């Protein structure tokens with residue numbers, strides 16, 4: 001094991017320096033780890049959901065760390081050096097944006113836009129500006145432009161496919177990593193832990209907000225997302 005995070009463990013593969021195995025855990029955390037629980041089967045569901053989504057992206061020609069899924073909890077991925085930025089893209093107002101700007105949740109944004117958060121547990125992953133990112137030295141303006149363009153493209157593909165499943169993508173968080181060859185590719189997971197998914201017709205929340213806000217039915221919602229997206233042809 002080379003890394004253990006809140007929701008995943010990463011293992012080296014003997015004799016394969018360019019790939020690692022990501023194991024999806026059942027731990028659920030929110031509010032920078034202040035709220036914690038173990039939700040039985042969450043890792044299995046998030047891995048299955050991420051697999052469907054990474055396959056969609058592959059078909060759309062979007063590079064990611066995904067190679068293949070090995071078991072119900074293990075994904076083989078390309079080894080990358082993670083850029084310490086959380087790239088959040090928003091289609092509708094929700095969560096911290098609603099709170100920060102005092103705008104009601106659900107308001108549709110004219111254009112999807114990107115926000116940057118500095119990945120740092122001690123600081124609680126703060127929102128940062130491009131100037132802050134330059135001061136931190138974590139990415140050049142060229143890298144930010146590339147991350148933003150990739151995030152917009154990924155958002156488009158996800159929205160179109162999710163729409164076919166009766167799911168609206170409200171917002172999403174992406175992480176990117178640098179390969180040995182120096183290309184930036186999508187990494188981490190894409191799941192109800194890292195996206196807001198609303199039922200298109202009823203706007204029912206089918207994501208981690210059910211855990212954050214004690215709405216109940218967390219695993220049922222994740223199961224429902226998997227059930228709906230499984231049949232979608234990209």
Ligand code: C5P
Pocket residue numbers: 086088094095096097125171172173192193194195196208
């Ligand atoms: O909380 P906030 O509204 O900023 O979250 C925006 C999006 O980023 C949500 O989909 C949320 O699930 C995701 N997110 C995440 N990891 C974090 C913070 C937010 O996946 N540490």
